[in-house]
Amino acid sequence: MVLILFSCEKDDICLEGTPASPRLIILFKDYENSQAKKEVNELLIRGVGQLDTLIIYSGDSIAIPLRNNYEFTQYEFTLNTSSTTLLSDSLQINHRQFDTYINRACGYKSNFVFENTFQYNLTQGEGWIKSVEKTRDTLSDEKKSHLAIYH
Secondary structure, rough: OHHHHHOOOOOOOOOOOOOOOOOOEEEOOOOOOOOOOOOEEEEEEEEEEOOOOEEEEOEEEEEEOOOOOOHHHHHHHHEEOOOOEEEEEEEEEEEEEEEEEEEOOOOEEEEEEEEEEEEEEEEEOOOOEEEEEEOOOOOOOOOOOOEEEEE
């Protein structure tokens, strides 16, 4: 009986609410009025080099993950402006990663520090992104936006 009691391990369960690696919060804003949010409709978001679309999204802000095995993350944002017109822009986010050990069940939480520059490329004609602004230098929570895309 004593052997059975001491041979049991406690359950390794990562409780809900345990901090996980935060996602990048992007706010979509009006290029003409920088204080106003501006929704996007039917935005296709895909990781550059990936075959599948990550998400089809409509709204004024979105949370997307950063790659934790590279020093940069690239996404392609394709906006469906009409039944025949697609405008695509790609965005490369350069970052450094710092991991924090949570516990055995939850593993590590990644925090990111953004490099000074964001790169974006207009890949078809004029594109739809007019400018990009970094609003926070670090990605450690999902409480406020980290990036603003003006369109």
